[in-house]
Amino acid sequence: MSAKKNLILDITILAAFLVVSDPALTGETIHEWFALAFGAAIVTHLLFHWNWLVTVTKQYFKKLFHQSRLNYVVNALFFIAVTSTILSGLMISKSVLAALGIQLGASQGWRAVHNLSADAALIMLGIHFALHGKWVLTHLKRYIANPIANLFQRGNNPTLATRPVRIDESN
Amino acid sequence: MKTFLRIVTILLAGVLVAGAVYLVVQNTYLAADPDGASGLGAPAAFSGDETLTQRQPPSGEGLDLNGGSPGRGLTELLSTAIQLSAISAVVIAAQFLITRLRRRVMRPTPV
Numbered sequence: 001m002s003a004k005k006n007l008i009l010d011i012t013i014l015a016a017f018l019v020v021s022d023p024a025l026t027g028e029t030i031h032e033w034f035a036l037a038f039g040a041a042i043v044t045h046l047l048f049h050w051n052w053l054v055t056v057t058k059q060y061f062k063k064l065f066h067q068s069r070l071n072y073v074v075n076a077l078f079f080i081a082v083t084s085t086i087l088s089g090l091m092i093s094k095s096v097l098a099a100l101g102i103q104l105g106a107s108q109g110w111r112a113v114h115n116l117s118a119d120a121a122l123i124m125l126g127i128h129f130a131l132h133g134k135w136v137l138t139h140l141k142r143y144i145a146n147p148i149a150n151l152f153q154r155g156n157n158p159t160l161a162t163r164p165v166r167i168d169e170s171n
Numbered sequence: 172m173k174t175f176l177r178i179v180t181i182l183l184a185g186v187l188v189a190g191a192v193y194l195v196v197q198n199t200y201l202a203a204d205p206d207g208a209s210g211l212g213a214p215a216a217f218s219g220d221e222t223l224t225q226r227q228p229p230s231g232e233g234l235d236l237n238g239g240s241p242g243r244g245l246t247e248l249l250s251t252a253i254q255l256s257a258i259s260a261v262v263i264a265a266q267f268l269i270t271r272l273r274r275r276v277m278r279p280t281p282v
Contacts, residue, residue, distance in 0.1 A: 020234050025244025043181050083188040088196075109200045113192075122251065126258025132194055133263055 006048060007139045013041050017125060021118060029095040039086050071131055078124035080119075084117035147158065 020038045023031035032078070046053065056072050090097060091110035129136070 017256075018248055018251055022244055022247045024240055024247050039185075043178060047174065047177055077259050079184070080188050080192075084192045087189040087192055107200070110196070113196050117192075122254060123258055126255045127262050129255065130259040130262035131268070133259065160258050 003139055004143050007136075009041075009045060009048065010136070013038075013045055014125075016041055017121075021122065032093050035089055035147055039080065039082070046079075059113060067131070069088045071128075074124055074127050074131060078121060078128055080125050081117050081121035085114060085121055088114035088117060089119055114117075 016034070016038050019025060020031065056068055056123050060069070060072060087111045092108070092114060093106060138143060
């Protein structure tokens with residue numbers, strides 16, 4: 001898995017998180033279906049980082065860098081928060097379960113759980129993002145900022161552009 | 172096959188977490204409020220006296236958002252993005268401070 005693909009997926013997941021955490025933007029029905037798709041994106045993210053996940057899980061109680069351990073705890077808490085948000089969202093769902101022909105009749109207390117776990121997910125994502133800040137910034141610079149900067153530099157500096165030349169044999 | 176097994180493992184972990192959360196929420200809220208008086212326990216029984224509109228939240232509260240509103244939605248999106256950035260900034264600042272403190276402690280004292 002290349003770093004570029006990882007970065008694209010991560011940016012997509014971040015954008016999806018912002019959209020999914022804002023039902024006022026999409027409307028309730030799209031919010032519910034989009035949240036399920038977001039769950040699938042999280043599964044994909046975990047698949048891409050499977051090796052890290054397995055390695056750190058195996059070595060968790062052995063000697064390990066502090067940052068990895070902290071990362072692991074934050075990721076686990078984020079997973080719990082997202083799962084709780086999706087579960088409580090399904091419990092108060094009006095569209096998804098209705099489309100599947102399921103009626104739960106769950107209490108509105110699940111709405112409080114939904115809000116609480118969504119807030120927890122936001123906090124955990126913020127910490128997760130900060131812990132990977134260096135990686136994100138480095139790769140944003142490499143794959144987005146630098147290519148854009150190069151584009152402008154090439155436009156301003158015509159001497160660097162290749163030009164066809166005519167070679168006479170008499171010379 | 173390998174990927175399929177990994178997906179099943181992740182989903183199983185999700186089901187385990189969801190089950191645990193379900194049990195905790197049901198037991199906590201139902202134990203605290205068995206009648207659902209605070210709206211946290213079992214759904215309150217519908218009495219014939221109240222109409223459907225009385226049970227709906229007043230406008231501006233709750234999720235009455237079936238159509239979505241781009242103006243309000245974008246404001247909330249921006250607010251969420253700012254909150255996320257603020258949390259990240261606080262953590263990065265904390266990391267920076269911890270690193271500096273650690274360096275100061277590790278620096279050998281001049282003889």
